[in-house]
Amino acid sequence: MNPVGLPPVSSGLLVAGAVTAAAVSLWLLLPRGSDRHQSRSFYLTQRCGMLLGVVALAGLATAGRRLGSLGEDAVFLTVSIVAVVSGAATIVSRSPVYSAIWFALSLAGVAGVLLVLGAQFLGVATIVVYAGAILVMFLFVLMLAQPSGLAPYDRVSSEPLLSAVAGAVLLGLLTLSIGRLSSGTLPSRAGAVETLATTAPAALDPLEDNHVARLGAELFGRHLVAVEAAGVLLLVALIGSIAIVSRGELDAVADRHSTASDAPTSHTPTRPEGIA
Amino acid sequence: MAGLPLLQNSLLVGALLFVLGLEGMLTRRNLIVLFLSAELMLQGISISLVAWSRFHGDWGGQVFVIFVLTVAACEAAVALVFVLQAFARTGRLDAAAWQSLRESNLPRVVDHELPAIDDLPADWPKLSPAGVQPVTDENSALQRDHV
Numbered sequence: 206m207n208p209v210g211l212p213p214v215s216s217g218l219l220v221a222g223a224v225t226a227a228a229v230s231l232w233l234l235l236p237r238g239s240d241r242h243q244s245r246s247f248y249l250t251q252r253c254g255m256l257l258g259v260v261a262l263a264g265l266a267t268a269g270r271r272l273g274s275l276g277e278d279a280v281f282l283t284v285s286i287v288a289v290v291s292g293a294a295t296i297v298s299r300s301p302v303y304s305a306i307w308f309a310l311s312l313a314g315v316a317g318v319l320l321v322l323g324a325q326f327l328g329v330a331t332i333v334v335y336a337g338a339i340l341v342m343f344l345f346v347l348m349l350a351q352p353s354g355l356a357p358y359d360r361v362s363s364e365p366l367l368s369a370v371a372g373a374v375l376l377g378l379l380t381l382s383i384g385r386l387s388s389g390t391l392p393s394r395a396g397a398v399e400t401l402a403t404t405a406p407a408a409l410d411p412l413e414d415n416h417v418a419r420l421g422a423e424l425f426g427r428h429l430v431a432v433e434a435a436g437v438l439l440l441v442a443l444i445g446s447i448a449i450v451s452r453g454e455l456d457a458v459a460d461r462h463s464t465a466s467d468a469p470t471s472h473t474p475t476r477p478e479g480i481a
Numbered sequence: 482m483a484g485l486p487l488l489q490n491s492l493l494v495g496a497l498l499f500v501l502g503l504e505g506m507l508t509r510r511n512l513i514v515l516f517l518s519a520e521l522m523l524q525g526i527s528i529s530l531v532a533w534s535r536f537h538g539d540w541g542g543q544v545f546v547i548f549v550l551t552v553a554a555c556e557a558a559v560a561l562v563f564v565l566q567a568f569a570r571t572g573r574l575d576a577a578a579w580q581s582l583r584e585s586n587l588p589r590v591v592d593h594e595l596p597a598i599d600d601l602p603a604d605w606p607k608l609s610p611a612g613v614q615p616v617t618d619e620n621s622a623l624q625r626d627h628v
């Protein structure tokens with residue numbers, strides 16, 4: 206239980222500095238309309254933003270606790286830095302296609318963190334469901350709808366300074382309150398925490414053989430009704446999206462016909478009675 | 482693998498991802514990037530839930546993350562349909578294209594003239610041509626030591 210090595214997250218100054226650096230870095234990196242992409246000032250701004258981001262990450266990594274051994278620390282640091290850096294690149298990329306690709310890399314990092322945490326099924330499901338299905342759907346829509354080149358609304362951002370400050374405040378508060386967690390102050394299961402902390406890693410061993418079997422037993426045992434509800438939700442979402450698309454297409458066709466000619470709209474396809 | 486340090490570090494990563502997604506949601510104007518930011522926030526929440534699940538040694542957090550995945554899939558399906566409809570009506574993936582829906586006392590988003598983009602690369606990367614009959618020397622073709 207005792208943290209090894211570096212001091213815990215008690216130094217508020219370190220956290221404040223790191224969070225401020227993160228905010229300034231994001232503010233510098235976020236798109237602003239006046240960017241001239243080959244100018245010297247743009248280059249300097251980007252490099253300063255990246256440098257400050259590295260400083261912020263280093264500060265936050267120092268604020269974190271050691272996990273125990275060097276190997277565990279290295280693996281966790283690597284996957285979490287991949288997740289966070291590509292998450293930041295997702296929101297500062299000018300081109301939404303690059304945003305989507307960076308988000309895929311961030312998902313890979315998140316899956317790594319989940320694997321380190323011992324959630325094998327969720328790590329794989331994140332890759333398969335998010336990166337394999339949802340992200341590809343986003344990319345399809347982007348390829349359908351994205352104009353060539355950078356759109357003007359991709360090159361500006363609304364209130365980058367205020368939102369960076371707000372995010373920094375939120376991150377600082379979260380970091381400080383996370384750092385103040387200790388086995389004594391954890392509210393739930395007081396008293397059981399000590400025993401849990403010793404037995405829990407064995408119960409959720411990452412290398413356990415029947416991890417997925419136990420997760421499935423839990424899912425279809427205690428949470429069976431919720432699983433059924435989730436299935437119904439998926440069905441409703443499927444039907445709903447198809448209904449919206451077909452109705453929208455009918456509307457678009459009707460619009461085209463009514464604006465193309467003032468002739469009587471005998472050719473306008475009438476909407477079937479069943480679809481409201 | 483220890484309990485509390487792993488929990489704290491994972492919560493820190495989750496908080497970072499959540500804050501990044503929040504800032505993306507607040508600043509960007511492309512509808513697709515807005516949804517990517519929402520997914521980023523969901524990732525941060527998932528990491529936090531799994532970390533607590535690991536710390537307490539029960540499966541509740543992991544089961545909840547499975548439902549988060551389900552709802553995220555539904556949300557993406559329905560939301561992308563709405564985005565496509567919005568694009569069909571306005572021709573833009575711009576959130577500010579729908580600013581007539583804003584509250585009446587909020588200022589209007591005004592786009593200023595932007596400088597021209599000059600970041601196109603001078604020469605695009607090239608692929609070597611495919612489908613071209615290779616030039617072979619008949620003498621050396623007979624002497625090849627492998628096919």
